[in-house]
Amino acid sequence: MLTKKELEAYCEDARENYLPHISIDCVVFGFHEGLLKVLILKVKNGGEHYLPGGFLLKTEPIETAANRILKERTGLDEIFLKQFHVFGDPERSKQHFETYKDMLPVEENWFTNRFLTIGYYALVDFFDVTPAPDQFSETCLWCDLNDLPELQLDHALILKTALDTLRLQLNYQPIGYNLMPKEFTMPELQKLYETILDKKLDRRNFQRRMLAFGILTRLEKPRKGGAHKAPYLYAFDLENYKAALTEGFNGGW
Amino acid sequence: MLTKKELEAYCEDARENYLPHISIDCVVFGFHEGLLKVLILKVKNGGEHYLPGGFLLKTEPIETAANRILKERTGLDEIFLKQFHVFGDPERSKQHFETYKDMLPVEENWFTNRFLTIGYYALVDFFDVTPAPDQFSETCLWCDLNDLPELQLDHALILKTALDTLRLQLNYQPIGYNLMPKEFTMPELQKLYETILDKKLDRRNFQRRMLAFGILTRLEKPRKGGAHKAPYLYAFDLENYKAALTEGFNGGW
Structure with a gap:
């Protein structure tokens, strides 16, 4: 006051x-x-x-x-x-x-x-x-x-x-460009969605749907480190990401 | 002026x-x-x-x-x-x-x-x-x-x-309650979407996606009339329709 x-x-x-x-x-x-x-x-x-x-x-x-x-x-x-x-x-x-x-x-x-x-x-x-x-x-x-x-x-x-x-x-526009590292794994991106929604998501459904949106590029190299099965790395396809920000996902009508 | x-x-x-x-x-x-x-x-x-x-x-x-x-x-x-x-x-x-x-x-x-x-x-x-x-x-x-x-x-x-x-x-919320007759066929609903989007949609994809949204009830009776294969009639499930208006489709995350 x-x-x-x-x-x-x-x-x-x-x-x-x-x-x-x-x-x-x-x-x-x-x-x-x-x-x-x-x-x-x-x-x-x-x-x-x-x-x-x-x-x-x-x-x-x-x-x-x-x-x-x-x-x-x-x-x-x-x-x-x-x-x-x-x-x-x-x-x-x-x-x-x-x-x-x-x-x-x-x-x-x-x-x-x-x-x-x-x-x-x-x-x-x-x-x-x-x-x-x-x-x-x-x-x-x-x-x-x-x-x-x-x-x-x-x-x-x-x-x-x-x-x-x-x-x-989250259902119709991309998110996360300024929140994820430049290269990230699918579980890391899933964590962002789960945190915002405050609920657990099914791993396979998440991956299938996210890939269908067409805003991710899968990189050739897997993440370095000693893991038995190294996870794929992804990056945002900025052109598609920006288009989806204004037009919605290509999963749209 | x-x-x-x-x-x-x-x-x-x-x-x-x-x-x-x-x-x-x-x-x-x-x-x-x-x-x-x-x-x-x-x-x-x-x-x-x-x-x-x-x-x-x-x-x-x-x-x-x-x-x-x-x-x-x-x-x-x-x-x-x-x-x-x-x-x-x-x-x-x-x-x-x-x-x-x-x-x-x-x-x-x-x-x-x-x-x-x-x-x-x-x-x-x-x-x-x-x-x-x-x-x-x-x-x-x-x-x-x-x-x-x-x-x-x-x-x-x-x-x-x-x-x-x-x-x-149209990608994340229902539409059409006050625009469609109480009972309607899938092609009639598709026409509403096509008119708003100003483009043709694939009949099978439209039906599959629309049914997955969970806002339609398929009525028992087909439309009356002399057609060889009478089309199914649908009505909006108002409870789900209203929920989707505020929360988005259940096709969401």
Whole structure:
């Protein structure tokens, strides 16, 4: 929670620079070797938890704003970000409204406005990220999906919707280019899917279906090492991978 | 294009009732017996073409606004509407800006604001619809997708994005409940898919894949009529159909 002085300064700056009524919230999923986490901010003093987010500059494209916000929180450029839903319940920011309504007159008070928030999700290797808190936050942390703190506003709904969308996306679009090593085995790729879906998959079905998508190239050399039967190595066929990102898998109609 | 007087009245009403900077545009696809069309408005006097759209009342949920706008244009209640993307290019409403900027001072002029528009699409039986123009329009018409007039603003992009999303959706979610008769043959359902995808599909692959989705019930009786080999009739299994709408097909992971 802001002091009156901080609120005044923030609102003056916000009214001058940002488009009112619109915010952006980002669900950043982090994957690394079989663990899936999500990036959460913890507010100074109060200790409430939020998804990373921000506002849209008056003449800024929304994709640019989402990338800017993500870069500030993660240090990463050119993350694969996907807009997934706008949350527009008129009551969604009531909590902010109640907190700040008596501190400044409504016409000057940024936080008593109604905000629609545009949700973006990203999936990154969490070892590549340097989490950085924003001006309201004490920390920016990777949290386990199974052990989340209570999230403020409608951020639990935003997170759930992002996860549902990501899981649905696994059925029709490729994933994993920035999460897998350049060359990987089929069980390593299966682990990524199992982690996101939070369930075990059948090894043979996984391999058959994944190969049918046409986004993998099997490399000539098996993985080095002393194994009796060395596993095949695969790499993404980037051309087919990118085509499938926009058109869906060739397993489609 | 509005006269100065009409513009003044419209802007006064809009400032009082609507949330600034946000609009809603609807892509209404209409299907009937093998034809796919889209609902387009033609403006009075000027004759420019637009997608049906509107604004969000200050305390209205966005889904409610989209349904309200759609009901006004089609006469239909409870259409299956799907939010698919927010279009936020800062230049997207430049055309409106240029048209209206000299007619009213900026602070009173609704149309010189930047607008983000939330895109919704719907798929309806066009025989159920009574198209009704809005206050700016002369007509509201079903247009062939292959013979569209030039659309204003970024409405051609919005339409293309809706069609791409609908086609991608065919790979992972069911479609057609409100478009097919209660009982239908496999070739009739295939025709719906072929019309949306604008391509021929293999009969046997279509049947195999569609049955694997688990959303159809094969009825005991074949279709009546004199045919030598009467075709099987199917109906949607509504429980599985609805589950697949939120979770994707059971052909998923």
